[in-house]
Amino acid sequence: MVKIKGFAEWLPExxxxxxxxxxxxxxxxxxxxxxxxxxxxxxxxxxxLDQGETDKEIYAVNKLGSDSQAEWGLHYDLTxxxxxxxxxxxxxxxxxxxxxxxQPAWRGERPQLGRFREFIQADADIVNKGSLELRHDADLxxxxxxxxxxxxxxxxxxxxxxxxxxxxxxxxxxxxxxxxVLRAVDKLPKVGSEETLQTLIREGLSDGKAQAVLDLCAIKxxxxxxxxxxxxxxxxxxxxxxxxxxxxxxxxxxxxxxxATPVAAALHIARGFDYYTGTVAETEMLDYPDVGSICxxxxxxxxxxGDREAIPGVGxxxxxxxxxxxxxxxxxxxxxxxxPATVLVAVNSEDKRADSDAVxxxxxxRGIACMVSDSDAAYGKQIKVAERLGIDYVWFPxxxxxEVKSLGGRSQEPADSTNWVPNS
Amino acid sequence: MVKIKGFAEWLPExxxxxxxxxxxxxxxxxxxxxxxxxxxxxxxxxxxLDQGETDKEIYAVNKLGSDSQAEWGLHYDLTxxxxxxxxxxxxxxxxxxxxxxxQPAWRGERPQLGRFREFIQADADIVNKGSLELRHDADLxxxxxxxxxxxxxxxxxxxxxxxxxxxxxxxxxxxxxxxxVLRAVDKLPKVGSEETLQTLIREGLSDGKAQAVLDLCAIKxxxxxxxxxxxxxxxxxxxxxxxxxxxxxxxxxxxxxxxATPVAAALHIARGFDYYTGTVAETEMLDYPDVGSICxxxxxxxxxxGDREAIPGVGxxxxxxxxxxxxxxxxxxxxxxxxPATVLVAVNSEDKRADSDAVxxxxxxRGIACMVSDSDAAYGKQIKVAERLGIDYVWFPxxxxxEVKSLGGRSQEPADSTNWVPNS
Numbered sequence: 001m002v003k004i005k006g007f008a009e010w011l012p013e014x015x016x017x018x019x020x021x022x023x024x025x026x027x028x029x030x031x032x033x034x035x036x037x038x039x040x041x042x043x044x045x046x047x048x049l050d051q052g053e054t055d056k057e058i059y060a061v062n063k064l065g066s067d068s069q070a071e072w073g074l075h076y077d078l079t080x081x082x083x084x085x086x087x088x089x090x091x092x093x094x095x096x097x098x099x100x101x102x103q104p105a106w107r108g109e110r111p112q113l114g115r116f117r118e119f120i121q122a123d124a125d126i127v128n129k130g131s132l133e134l135r136h137d138a139d140l141x142x143x144x145x146x147x148x149x150x151x152x153x154x155x156x157x158x159x160x161x162x163x164x165x166x167x168x169x170x171x172x173x174x175x176x177x178x179x180x181v182l183r184a185v186d187k188l189p190k191v192g193s194e195e196t197l198q199t200l201i202r203e204g205l206s207d208g209k210a211q212a213v214l215d216l217c218a219i220k221x222x223x224x225x226x227x228x229x230x231x232x233x234x235x236x237x238x239x240x241x242x243x244x245x246x247x248x249x250x251x252x253x254x255x256x257x258x259x260a261t262p263v264a265a266a267l268h269i270a271r272g273f274d275y276y277t278g279t280v281a282e283t284e285m286l287d288y289p290d291v292g293s294i295c296x297x298x299x300x301x302x303x304x305x306g307d308r309e310a311i312p313g314v315g316x317x318x319x320x321x322x323x324x325x326x327x328x329x330x331x332x333x334x335x336x337x338x339x340p341a342t343v344l345v346a347v348n349s350e351d352k353r354a355d356s357d358a359v360x361x362x363x364x365x366r367g368i369a370c371m372v373s374d375s376d377a378a379y380g381k382q383i384k385v386a387e388r389l390g391i392d393y394v395w396f397p398x399x400x401x402x403e404v405k406s407l408g409g410r411s412q413e414p415a416d417s418t419n420w421v422p423n424s
Numbered sequence: 425m426v427k428i429k430g431f432a433e434w435l436p437e438x439x440x441x442x443x444x445x446x447x448x449x450x451x452x453x454x455x456x457x458x459x460x461x462x463x464x465x466x467x468x469x470x471x472x473l474d475q476g477e478t479d480k481e482i483y484a485v486n487k488l489g490s491d492s493q494a495e496w497g498l499h500y501d502l503t504x505x506x507x508x509x510x511x512x513x514x515x516x517x518x519x520x521x522x523x524x525x526x527q528p529a530w531r532g533e534r535p536q537l538g539r540f541r542e543f544i545q546a547d548a549d550i551v552n553k554g555s556l557e558l559r560h561d562a563d564l565x566x567x568x569x570x571x572x573x574x575x576x577x578x579x580x581x582x583x584x585x586x587x588x589x590x591x592x593x594x595x596x597x598x599x600x601x602x603x604x605v606l607r608a609v610d611k612l613p614k615v616g617s618e619e620t621l622q623t624l625i626r627e628g629l630s631d632g633k634a635q636a637v638l639d640l641c642a643i644k645x646x647x648x649x650x651x652x653x654x655x656x657x658x659x660x661x662x663x664x665x666x667x668x669x670x671x672x673x674x675x676x677x678x679x680x681x682x683x684a685t686p687v688a689a690a691l692h693i694a695r696g697f698d699y700y701t702g703t704v705a706e707t708e709m710l711d712y713p714d715v716g717s718i719c720x721x722x723x724x725x726x727x728x729x730g731d732r733e734a735i736p737g738v739g740x741x742x743x744x745x746x747x748x749x750x751x752x753x754x755x756x757x758x759x760x761x762x763x764p765a766t767v768l769v770a771v772n773s774e775d776k777r778a779d780s781d782a783v784x785x786x787x788x789x790r791g792i793a794c795m796v797s798d799s800d801a802a803y804g805k806q807i808k809v810a811e812r813l814g815i816d817y818v819w820f821p822x823x824x825x826x827e828v829k830s831l832g833g834r835s836q837e838p839a840d841s842t843n844w845v846p847n848s
Contacts, residue, residue, distance in 0.1 A: 003512065004464065004466065004468075009462075009463055009464055009509060010462075011516055012461070012518075015459060015460045015461055015462065016459060016460060018460075030764040031792075031793045032788065032793075033764060033795030034764070035440060035762065035763055036440060036442075036443045036764070037436070038434075038442075038544075040428065040432070040433055040542055041465070041528065041530075042428065042431065044428075058488040059485050059486065059487060060485070060486055060487070061483050061498070062483065062486070063532045064469070064482040064484040064532075070486075070488070072428070073488060074465075074485070085433060088427065089435065092435055093435075094436075094762055094813055096798050097436075098763070098795070099436070108488075118464055128798075257781065338459065338518055339457050339459055339518075339522070340458070357681065364456065369454050369455045369456075370457060371457030371522070389518055
């Protein structure tokens with residue numbers, strides 16, 4: 001009976017908050033025509049080990065008492081299972097295929113504030129056979145920025161970059177091995193410029209090249225026009241031009257529709273996973289920089305194994321558990337509701353409980369969540385129970401006409417269960 | 425890239441169906457004041473092995489490459505994790521505590537139709553410190569029967585029994601070891617009377633006692649009055665009387681409010697798990713007896729470890745994955761919607777895509793799910809895409825005034841995105 005570190009379980013009031021957040025995300029994704037998907041929790045280990053540096057983080061799953069080696073592992077994100085699902089079902093899906101997926105993922109990392117071993121992610125991706133137009137990157141960014149703005153959280157900003165731009169820049173600089181440079185850049189916000197510079201020099205870059213890498217990282221822009229400063233760094237390559245054009249187009253399109261906070265380009269964004277090939281994105285909480293990214297993702301050209309042609313995709317993922325844990329810790333999220341009920345129907349005396357049940361059933365038929373008091377204690381005590389549960393109204397069934405008390409407003413009014421509505 | 429047997433993954437149209445079913449269940453549970461809970465997926469192995477005959481079915485979870493023995497296993501139901509959660513948080517919860525929980529569970533059984541290794545369950549339980557009144561068993565049965573009647577499935581009936589009644593009857597008969605008798609009875613519907621009789625005799629019961637056990641199993645009733653026939657079997661014990669009184673009270677109360685199909689007592693119901701102590705329930709699909717129970721559960725007095733006093737509970741669980749797999753197989757469930765969108769906004773030509781985006785955003789702001797066509801192909805082709813996705817309406821943005829086509833009704837009417845509603 002010991003809590004397991006890194007495996008979050010919320011109290012009822014925070015569960016309700018999580019439920020509200022998930023419902024809002026789901027609603028926005030569905031409004032955009034994204035279809036739900038739940039994949040199995042396990043994958044073949046070789047499929048999990050195929051992607052990036054993740055081997056040490058995987059939980060293996062095996063029949064208890066089995067003599068053979070584990071063949072399965074719990075998925076560490078929702079992109080890899082989604083790619084596998086699309087690959088398996090490519091003959092039966094309608095393309096472009098838009099799906100969202102809200103379920104747990106697992107990583108055996110050392111737990112700390114905001115980093116869990118079991119955590120709920122909310123992903124939305126679009127994939128297509130053959131090719132997937134660049135406008136989807138922008139449309140999806142708008143959808144996510146819009147979704148985040150509907151959540152009960154402070155202002156967020158999505159910041160993007162492009163892998164081709166980064167790789168093209170490093171190639172233009174004459175760097176041979178790009179991977180360690182990408183990794184060093186990915187850690188920049190955590191370790192700072194000075195340490196990143198030293199790491200790059202240790203990786204064999206000249207002082208000048210290392211400085212150029214850092215100069216690129218410092219660039220921020222909210223339009224293709226503002227991105228033109230990249231040219232001033234004096235580096236060029238075909239891939240750099242391509243990445244720059246893509247990034248500019250995505251930025252301009254994402255910001256063409258009115259969204260709460262414009263999407264920004266920030267050229268230090270790299271993203272750890274190896275499967276990204278174009279757009280990459282992270283999301284900052286503007287007043288809480290220490291929270292890190294609460295929504296990340298990007299474009300992947302080669303993750304889904306198409307039978308006859310490529311199946312490129314783009315998708316982003318909101319870290320629901322991370323958001324809630326930071327929100328509770330930093331107190332930008334809170335919840336007073338412990339029960340989802342809107343009304344507590346009081347019980348006058350046990351022999352009249354049936355009257356209270358009848359009121360409750362009538363309210364429920366009309367879509368109003370309620371519970372019947374568990375005791376026939378004095379009304380003052382029943383009201384206290386409602387207050388503890390964060391229930392807004394207490395209903396008193398009475399022979400001479402029912403009454404309902406609003407606990408917020410402290411008023412008590414006659415009411416009829418066949419037509420009463422909350423906040424009336 | 426091989427499917428894993430027993431781990432269900434649905435196509436988008438069946439995912440939508442599952443989503444609809446889960447949303448309906450959730451809505452009903454919330455209307456009754458049950459609060460959401462998600463527990464972690466893993467439990468300490470000793471907690472899982474503590475309950476009943478489940479050791480061979482557990483999936484152990486261990487860090488990949490770890491040298492030490494696995495300490496955790498995936499939960500095989502949602503009752504054990506719930507009991508552990510209540511026990512851990514008993515100082516911080518409001519009692520009686522009502523919660524629902526909809527998430528996967530795992531069992532390493534041999535997969536077959538309706539039996540999965542990973543499956544979604546929808547549970548609702550109520551627990552209280554000290555004691556929990558019997559009316560909760562009845563109220564919860566009504567809630568579940570009501571919930572099942574809202575699902576898009578054929579008629580179901582909840583059938584109940586009482587463990588005290590069974591144990592009291594066996595004691596009254598003079599049977600010493602009750603467990604093998606309970607197990608034999610539990611298998612009766614599968615193997616039939618003759619084989620059960622032989623099993624009971626093999627367990628050491630005389631022919632007469634074995635026959636009495638079977639006679640009890642044959643009794644069915646929908647009221648306490650009808651239950652009086654149990655007395656005719658000539659067996660008596662204090663526990664039998666107690667169980668009989670409880671069963672009658674639960675039955676009468678559950679059937680006192682109008683529900684689609686009355687709850688019935690069927691005295692062969694035993695339920696495999698060892699933690700039930702009173703009411704036990706299963707649910708039959710009346711026209712599909714081979715489906716087996718789609719909703720089961722019962723009362724447990726000792727599952728939650730209270731610090732100072734007992735924390736008894738009662739709860740039932742709908743087998744969502746089981747229901748969907750049988751429903752698709754037996755064709756009592758079907759779905760034509762592949763996309764959650766209600767409207768496909770057509771694109772006249774790529775240079776006018778912004779007009780279509782504007783219509784879509786307007787509709788979304790008004791809560792109408794839509795997607796913008798992925799191509800500017802001939803309208804006939806765009807309509808075909810909507811048909812393939814099960815989308816009901818196609819919207820045509822036009823300079824001279826927008827029009828919307830209902831694919832069901834084949835009509836096409838002028839429409840304004842600021843006030844149009846579906847089915848109008």
